[in-house]
Amino acid sequence: MGHTFRVDLRGIIDLLSHHLYSSPRVYVRELLQNAVDAITARRELDPSCPAGITITCGPELTITDTGVGLTEAEVHELLSTLGRTSKRDDLGFARERFLGQFGVGMLSCFLVASSVTVITRSARGGPAVRWEADSSGNYTVSVVDGDVPVGTSVRLSASRGNDHWLEADVVRPLVSDYGDLLPAVVTLDGAQVTRGVRPWDGVEDGEDADLSAYCEQIFGFTPFESIPIEVEAAGLTGVAFVLPSGVHPGTRQTHRVYLKRMLVGDNVEGLLPDWAYFVRCVVDASAIRPTASRESLYQDEMLLAVREELGEQIRDWLIRLDAIEPRRAGELLAAHHLGIKSLARSDDEMLRLVERWLPFETTEGAIPLRQFKRKHGAILYIPDVDEFHQLAPVAAAQGLGLVNAGYAYDMELLNRLSALDGPAVARRVAPSELLAALADPEPDVETALRLRLSEGAAALDRHDCDAVIRDFDPISLPALLISNAEQQRKLDTEQTAGEVTDPLWAELLGQLTAGSDSSRAEQLVLNCRNPLVQRLARLNDPSLVELTLESLYVHAVLQARRAMRPKDTAALNRSFLELLDRAVGGK
Numbered sequence: 001m002g003h004t005f006r007v008d009l010r011g012i013i014d015l016l017s018h019h020l021y022s023s024p025r026v027y028v029r030e031l032l033q034n035a036v037d038a039i040t041a042r043r044e045l046d047p048s049c050p051a052g053i054t055i056t057c058g059p060e061l062t063i064t065d066t067g068v069g070l071t072e073a074e075v076h077e078l079l080s081t082l083g084r085t086s087k088r089d090d091l092g093f094a095r096e097r098f099l100g101q102f103g104v105g106m107l108s109c110f111l112v113a114s115s116v117t118v119i120t121r122s123a124r125g126g127p128a129v130r131w132e133a134d135s136s137g138n139y140t141v142s143v144v145d146g147d148v149p150v151g152t153s154v155r156l157s158a159s160r161g162n163d164h165w166l167e168a169d170v171v172r173p174l175v176s177d178y179g180d181l182l183p184a185v186v187t188l189d190g191a192q193v194t195r196g197v198r199p200w201d202g203v204e205d206g207e208d209a210d211l212s213a214y215c216e217q218i219f220g221f222t223p224f225e226s227i228p229i230e231v232e233a234a235g236l237t238g239v240a241f242v243l244p245s246g247v248h249p250g251t252r253q254t255h256r257v258y259l260k261r262m263l264v265g266d267n268v269e270g271l272l273p274d275w276a277y278f279v280r281c282v283v284d285a286s287a288i289r290p291t292a293s294r295e296s297l298y299q300d301e302m303l304l305a306v307r308e309e310l311g312e313q314i315r316d317w318l319i320r321l322d323a324i325e326p327r328r329a330g331e332l333l334a335a336h337h338l339g340i341k342s343l344a345r346s347d348d349e350m351l352r353l354v355e356r357w358l359p360f361e362t363t364e365g366a367i368p369l370r371q372f373k374r375k376h377g378a379i380l381y382i383p384d385v386d387e388f389h390q391l392a393p394v395a396a397a398q399g400l401g402l403v404n405a406g407y408a409y410d411m412e413l414l415n416r417l418s419a420l421d422g423p424a425v426a427r428r429v430a431p432s433e434l435l436a437a438l439a440d441p442e443p444d445v446e447t448a449l450r451l452r453l454s455e456g457a458a459a460l461d462r463h464d465c466d467a468v469i470r471d472f473d474p475i476s477l478p479a480l481l482i483s484n485a486e487q488q489r490k491l492d493t494e495q496t497a498g499e500v501t502d503p504l505w506a507e508l509l510g511q512l513t514a515g516s517d518s519s520r521a522e523q524l525v526l527n528c529r530n531p532l533v534q535r536l537a538r539l540n541d542p543s544l545v546e547l548t549l550e551s552l553y554v555h556a557v558l559q560a561r562r563a564m565r566p567k568d569t570a571a572l573n574r575s576f577l578e579l580l581d582r583a584v585g586g587k
């Protein structure tokens with residue numbers, strides 16, 4: 001014997017409210033959606049029919065439309081059968097003009113209502129019909145006498161604890177949020193709530209004052225620029241608003257998305273590529289699919305294609321901006337450098353923009369790479385922020401140019417520049433190369449210092465460190481620590497020496513390859529121009545020599561911001577206390 005499934009309406013409502021929709025507020029959207037669809041259907045019969053939706057709030061909420069209405073048979077078939085809809089074609093495909101498609105939207109009324117009454121009269125003829133249903137799944141249908149206009153009126157009576165959902169102050173912002181762009185005039189308690197047109201329609205390039213105001217209203221910021229966007233295949237139009245100031249690159253920007261002019265959400269993700277985290281969009285599309293809750297977008301091929309195309313349009317705008325208003329392009333780059341750098345890793349035109357406009361930290365101050373290159377012929381960089389800060393003052397004092405490439409994406413960008421323009425354009429510099437740039441000391445100073453170094457040799461031996469004596473600026477720096485791990489790169493240096501175009505560096509590299517071959521882990525470069533080092537040369541107390549050398553070593557470790565090992569910390573404590581002891585007159 002065959003049986004038919006029975007449906008427990010309470011169970012279904014519970015499923016919708018707790019697991020599908022994020023809030024009961026969606027009932028407003030579903031009612032608006034049905035009203036708009038009914039008007040669309042009536043327009044097929046009579047293109048000049050009125051398009052009005054009126055809402056009244058009181059203890060009960062009533063929404064009335066001038067749509068197609070339902071006959072008695074349709075009331076039974078469509079309103080009273082779960083999953084039955086008039087918005088699919090004979091083959092079951094969603095009909096494009098309609099917002100609804102599943103045949104369950106009406107149920108969301110029971111998220112806030114204990115009973116729903118529909119009074120409807122079909123544009124196709126027949127008497128008006130009243131349908132009354134409660135949340136346990138019982139309904140009655142009766143014919144209504146009297147003069148009822150074509151269209152449908154839905155009345156909700158609040159269920160216990162849900163009265164506030166039907167109050168004007170709650171309903172008004174919901175109607176305005178969801179329905180702002182709907183192609184029908186929506187009034188609430190007599191006042192029009194929606195604008196009915198998309199703010200970006202008909203806006204010409206350069207006339208975007210209204211769009212700026214719109215951006216302020218919905219996102220709360222004045223955009224750096226409003227870029228019109230369009231993806232024909234998805235029936236998508238809208239605006240991309242560029243944020244005026246920097247945001248954290250990890251921030252996931254969200255977008256305001258409408259589908260067929262009905263709001264999907266304010267915080268929709270995934271519409272733009274990750275690098276475009278400094279842009280927020282408002283779009284309306286007809287061919288992007290929402291998820292079942294209609295609160296986010298279905299991640300399908302179409303959405304992927306849209307994301308790629310919109311990314312492309314924002315990128316093209318940036319390139320155009322650079323051509324037309326280069327100063328503004330520079331400003332934008334400065335505000336959003338990480339996103340743009342990230343894009344430049346795989347996009348040559350962006351790379352040129354970065355090269356031209358983005359300030360890098362250099363020994364010349366913060367200047368773009370192209371400007372640095374003009375002065376120095378090539379970009380010589382240090383791939384570590386601390387190392388750069390340690391070496392920059394010394395390099396600058398010798399007239400050598402260095403670029404700090406220790407921040408995110410810098411190395412990748414410089415490698416890409418070398419790949420495009422040839423290996424001579426950008427090259428990593430080993431700290432030990434700098435050594436070759438420092439002048440040799442006067443022979444008598446060197447001899448005196450060598451003597452002291454042999455007296456205090458134990459201090460540096462303990463740290464596997466060699467001492468080198470040089471004569472350099474800045475005079476205030478007594479010693480500089482250079483890691484010999486970089487010495488491994490000497491071979492590389494030999495290879496690249498022929499390619500360096502800055503004559504000063506080329507000469508130094510030549511000296512370096514011929515120079516030091518220390519096997520120690522580190523080198524302490526003593527600056528004999530510094531007064532303290534000069535006094536060290538004249539000391540005749542070997543224990544004080546050892547103490548001074550160890551103190552200079554630890555100071556140089558701290559300056560280099562290299563991680564302290566336990567023996568460095570021990571040396572720091574020892575030398576500090578011993579110096580203190582001497583200072584207060586112990587020895």
Ligand SMILES: Nc1ncnc2c1ncn2[C@@H]1O[C@H](COP(=O)(O)OP(=O)(O)OP(=O)(O)O)[C@@H](O)[C@H]1O
Nearest residue numbers: 034035038078085086100101102103104105106152
């Ligand atoms: N205001 C209305 N005027 C005319 N017909 C309506 C109205 N509201 C609902 N209906 C009819 O009732 C059917 C079921 O509505 P319901 O909201 O449950 O589902 P839907 O709109 O078809 O799809 P979805 O679940 O995606 O919203 C609709 O297909 C439509 O035929």
